[in-house]
Amino acid sequence: MADNTKKPSAIHLARAGKADKAAIMELARLDHRESIFGNLEFPEKKFSTLFNKSIDQPGRCITLKAEVKGEIVGFLYCTIGEYFIAENNLQATVHVLDVKKNLRHSVLGGKVAVKLVKAITKWAKAQGVQHVFFYVTSGTRIAQVDSFFRKMGMTTLGGNYAIKF
Numbered sequence: 065m066a067d068n069t070k071k072p073s074a075i076h077l078a079r080a081g082k083a084d085k086a087a088i089m090e091l092a093r094l095d096h097r098e099s100i101f102g103n104l105e106f107p108e109k110k111f112s113t114l115f116n117k118s119i120d121q122p123g124r125c126i127t128l129k130a131e132v133k134g135e136i137v138g139f140l141y142c143t144i145g146e147y148f149i150a151e152n153n154l155q156a157t158v159h160v161l162d163v164k165k166n167l168r169h170s171v172l173g174g175k176v177a178v179k180l181v182k183a184i185t186k187w188a189k190a191q192g193v194q195h196v197f198f199y200v201t202s203g204t205r206i207a208q209v210d211s212f213f214r215k216m217g218m219t220t221l222g223g224n225y226a227i228k229f
Contacts, residue, residue, distance in 0.1 A: 075176055077183050080127040080139065085115055087136040088129060095162040100203030100226075114141065123191060128183055130163075130176045138163040138176040142184050144191055156188035156196040168205075174212075181216055200224065 080088055093106045118127040118141065130138035140161045144154050161180055167173030181198075188196045200209050201224050210220075 073179075074132055074172070075137075075179055076131045077179055078129055078131070079122070080115070080118065080129040082119060084127075084129055084136060085112070088115065088127065088139045091136065091139055091162055091164065092160065094165065095160065095202070098165070098202070098204055100201075100228075117143075126184070126187060128180055128187075130180055132172065132176075137167055137173075138180055140180045140184055142188070142196075144188070144193060154191065154193040156184070156191070156193045158184060158196065158198045161198065177212065178216070197221075201226075 089108065089111050092111055096102060096104075096106050114125075115127060118125040123144075125143045126141075128140045128142075129136050138161075140158060142156055142158045144156050147153055147155055161177065163173045163176050163180075167176065185196055198213060198218070200206070200213075
């Protein structure tokens with residue numbers, strides 16, 4: 065007889081807490097360095113303010129962490145607010161979704177990203193949001209990121225355009 069019991073996932077997702085701050089800050093620092101903003105200083109104070117907001121305002125902001133064997137290998141930061149010109153609506157904005165660089169092109173890294181997307185979608189829906197927006201402004205891995213989000217069933221609503229001075 066076949067064993068139909070589901071294996072426990074090697075990836076553990078949870079809301080990040082104060083004890084996770086240093087590890088997530090390091091992942092954020094590395095992600096920042098790779099992005100088009102890598103020439104700018106990484107402000108630890110600003111990171112701390114935003115991270116603390118996800119702890120102090122749990123219904124409006126969240127930092128999710130993904131762990132494998134007790135190591136944080138990915139994270140996501142999301143806020144909830146209203147569309148700027150409408151009332152009585154909530155929109156979730158994912159500002160960053162990051163998986164450790166050495167895992168990004170592996171099956172495990174893909175699973176981490178998928179689990180983070182599914183978890184934030186579930187959380188946002190429970191908060192009563194109408195949309196979850198994933199802003200992609202890092203300027204890196206554009207084709208891969210686009211392919212990933214399309215495979216997740218998302219559609220583009222436009223694009224991010226920039227002029228650098």
